Amino acid sequence: AIQMTQSPSSLSASVGDRVTITCRASQDVRGDLGWYQQKPGKAPKLLIYAVSSLQTGVPSRFSGSGSATDFTLTISSLQPEDFATYYCLQDYDYPLTFGPGTKVDIK
Amino acid sequence: QVQLQESGPGLVKPSQTLSLTCTVSGGSLNSGSYYWSWIRQPAGKGLEWIGRIYGSGNANSNPALSSRVSLSVDTSKNQFSLRLTSVTAADTAVYYCARGSRFLGWQFDYWGQGILVTVSS
Numbered sequence: 439a440i441q442m443t444q445s446p447s448s449l450s451a452s453v454g455d456r457v458t459i460t461c462r463a464s465q466d467v468r469g470d471l472g473w474y475q476q477k478p479g480k481a482p483k484l485l486i487y488a489v490s491s492l493q494t495g496v497p498s499r500f501s502g503s504g505s506a507t508d509f510t511l512t513i514s515s516l517q518p519e520d521f522a523t524y525y526c527l528q529d530y531d532y533p534l535t536f537g538p539g540t541k542v543d544i545k
Numbered sequence: 546q547v548q549l550q551e552s553g554p555g556l557v558k559p560s561q562t563l564s565l566t567c568t569v570s571g572g573s574l575n576s577g578s579y580y581w582s583w584i585r586q587p588a589g590k591g592l593e594w595i596g597r598i599y600g601s602g603n604a605n606s607n608p609a610l611s612s613r614v615s616l617s618v619d620t621s622k623n624q625f626s627l628r629l630t631s632v633t634a635a636d637t638a639v640y641y642c643a644r645g646s647r648f649l650g651w652q653f654d655y656w657g658q659g660i661l662v663t664v665s666s
Contacts, residue, residue: 469650470650472652480658481643481657481658483656484653487649487650488649491650527652529650529651532605533594533605533606533608533609534594536591536594537591538591539592
């Protein structure tokens with residue numbers, strides 16, 4: 439199975455900060471990489487698909503980049519509603535695998 | 546608007562079988578542009594993909610669970626189901642059903658609200 443890692447596992451930031459989360463795959467996943475936001479008690483929400491495509495309705499402060507094994511989610515200016523846990527997901531190969539998550543909380 | 550809703554027992558005894566159903570409204574399970582998945586999350590932990598099924602009935606599951614997992618689909622009821630046999634406390638989790646979309650690189654665009662299943666005697 440393709441192993442996904444994320445860094446950092448958690449971070450503290452302030453409103454308005456630029457936040458970057460990294461996801462690394464144990465092998466090339468081509469462009470089959472997405473990012474999700476999850477708030478406590480809620481289902482995950484798709485933010486980014488195909489590495490860098492913004493899901494409909496997601497604010498443009500979210501962006502994704504990367505290729506092969508190294509990917510990044512960037513929040514350009516953190517808003518109060520962005521405090522949550524973020525997961526990457528590769529769907530290049532079975533089994534689909536999620537990263538362990540990055541928790542973003544208030545500084 | 547597509548909606549997914551999980552249903553099933555919230556408490557299952559060890560060694561028994563966990564059975565969950567996801568009812569889909571606002572969309573058809575028959576479309577080849579989507580597949581239907583189960584994903585679970587133990588309390589305070591990350592997400593684990595369990596498996597997926599197409600409206601045709603073709604299915605794949607996580608090798609870590611595949612010997613215990615059975616997926617099925619009932620297009621007449623617009624439902625798909627999960628059976629997980631021989632459960633232990635390690636299977637205690639919130640179980641989500643979700644839709645993977647070809648238009649979104651097969652990522653999951655719609656999710657159910659989740660159902661907590663506790664394995665305990």
